Amino acid sequence: MVRAALAERRDGVVGLVPTMGALHAGHLSLLRAARAECDTLAMSLFVNPAQFGDSTDLNGYPRDEAHDLTLAETEGVDIVFAPGVDEIYPPGFQTWVDVTELGSILEGRSRPGHFRAVATVCLKLFTIVQPDRVYFGQKDAQQVEVIRTLIRDLALEIDVRAVPTVRDPDGLALSSRNTRLSAEERSRALALPRALAARDPGKARAFLAEHDLDVDYVEVAPFDPPVLAAAVRVGSTRLIDNVPLQGEDDR
DSSP states (O other): OHHHHHHTTTTSOEEEEEEOSOOOHHHHHHHHHHHHHOSEEEEEEOOOGGGOSSHHHHHTSOOOHHHHHHHHHHTTOSEEEOOOHHHHSOTTOOOOOOOTTGGGSTHHHHSTTHHHHHHHHHHHHHHHHOOSEEEEEGGGHHHHHHHHHHHHHTTOOOEEEEEOOOBOTTSOBOOGGGGGOOHHHHHHHTHHHHHHTTOOHHHHHHHHHHTTOEEEEEEEEOOSSOEEEEEEEETTEEEEEEEESSSTTOO
């Protein structure tokens, strides 16, 4: 159905914004960037079970499809692709895509198999939608690099657009998981962007330790641009963030 809906739109530029729903202002920035550059804007809405490490995290992921569809309409999305799990992973599914080296560091080291699932579902979305451009948030810098590598290695004719991280006024990067934070946990979570502002892994790690956050990693990642990336746990919620070390966000 998606291919049929897009068949008459192939003369123009087709943009795709892949999402797992629970849309917030960060997602809206992707939709607006794509809407400004593309003749046709498609958005996928799929909570990918394969990229969750445990069922508790998957079951607790926020979902509000009706609200997401309302926002999509408001932002001028032309086509929403909201497949069921069986459509993406039909019975007997056994083909996976693995960006081996890049997918094994940072988040990949902490969440084995995560980027295999991300790369596989994205490739399937790309195959179905056949976009000219895809849009991802810089907040998930490693994901952006994984997708760029996937596209390059498989010679896909798709342009990747990375959109800057959107933050609340207090500096916390927007994330669907932020809704899980209590008021006290959110206050503690503010140590994450403040630590990264030092743009030094040693200073950032020390700052996070001072604020009693459970640190998974704080590392400089050799992406394009290089970033200082970190992952912490605040209560039961795991948060990631990064700051570019070069370019317009460099201070």
